[in-house]
Amino acid sequence: MKQETGRLDRLFDYLIHVVLLLLVAVTLYPLLYVLFASVSEANQLVSHKGFLWKPLGFSLEAYLNVFRNPGILTGYKNTLFILFFGVILNLTMTSLAAYVLSRKNVMWNKLFIFVIVFTMFFNGGLIPIYLIVKNVGLVNTLWATIIPFAISTFNLIIMRTAFMAVPDSLEESAKMDGANHFTILLRIIIPLSMPVIAVMILYYAVEKWNGWFYAAVFIQDRELFPLQLVLREILIANATDSMSGDASAGERFQVGETIKYATIMIATVPILCVYPFVQKYFVKGVMVGALKG
Structure with missing residues (x-):
């Protein structure tokens, strides 16, 4: 009976490994496809059908063409501004609020938590948010x-x-x-909660880096477009002509396809590089938030 149970356990482990490998393949292949396409020869890529397992030729022309677009560098600058000041503000406000709500002797603590959690499920919608942002002078x-x-x-x-x-x-x-609340928060609570702080940095950084919707709603000046809004314009509006040089219409279409993939890589790789620095804290930080009620 024990031997049969052991075989079933091993079979189950093998099945889990197979499923996980399939999930990794499904997750990883789109990124590899974009990478291979971005360094492929434009004419070969356009004529290719089906899966892409390796670059079709090799060319960095798409990346050189991407940086011809001044909007890319401007988008990087704006996104880095949003990322830097946004994450600092997010961590500061979240830490202060979390400290207050985590204290047991705060008056009406449960009421505050209920009201805050309520906003996760119900909010005023986009129009009230826009009107508030407009009335305080933050539009554009x-x-x-x-x-x-x-x-x-x-x-x-x-x-x-x-x-x-x-x-x-x-x-x-x-x-x-004789320590006050700020001393307790900065010298005791936060140092002992660094795994969660690292996870918060990752969550907020990814949110700021990938955010484009509210930028599209609140910003009209093209000089203020973040990188993801520039990327959206290139992918959806097919705005690659300014990066294709003096090529003919047919060549512009071919080069434009590789430019789209190169732009995706340029917009994606930097935020991927952040994860290895916080990976060792990630699982521990998430589990802390999951186990305690």
């Missing part, structure tokens, strides 16, 4: 994509749960030594 500024979204309710709940896991005795000892 990069701050319109930063200030109205200073706190994510989901991330706040995760950080609050992590702060609640810090032993109360540490806070009581700090208060006996």
Whole structure:
């Protein structure tokens, strides 16, 4: 009976490994396809049908053409501005709110939590948000994509749960030594919650880097377009002519296809490079938010 159970367990393990490998392949192949297409010869790529397992020839012309578009560099600058100041504001506001909500002696704590969680499921919609942003004078500024979204309710709940896991005795000892709330937060709570802080940095950074919708709603000046909005314009509006040089119409179409893939790679790779630096904290940080209620 034990031998049969052992065989079933091994069979189940093999099945799990096969399923995971298939999931990895399904997830990884689109990225490899874009990479191979971006360094392929334009004429060979256009005539190719079916799966793409390797580059068709080799050419970096698409990447050189991408950087001919001044909107790419401007988009990078705007996105880095949003990323830097947005993540700082997000972490500051989320940490302060999570600290207050994680304290057991805060008056009306449960009511505050209920109201905050309520906003995850119900909100006023896009038009009220736009009117508020317009009335405070943030329309057509990069701050319109930063200030109205200073706190994510989901991330706040995760950080609050992590702060609640810090032993109360540490806070009581700090208060006996004369520490105020800011000292407790900065020198005790946050250092002991670095796995969750790293996860929050990753979550907020990816959100800021990939965000384009609210930028499209609030920003009209092309000089303020973030990178993802420039990428959207290239992919949807097929705005690649300015990057194709003096080529003929047919050559522009061919080169335009590789330019689209190169633009996707340029817009994707930088944020992928962030993950290895926080990967060791990622699982631990997520589990802290999942296990404590």
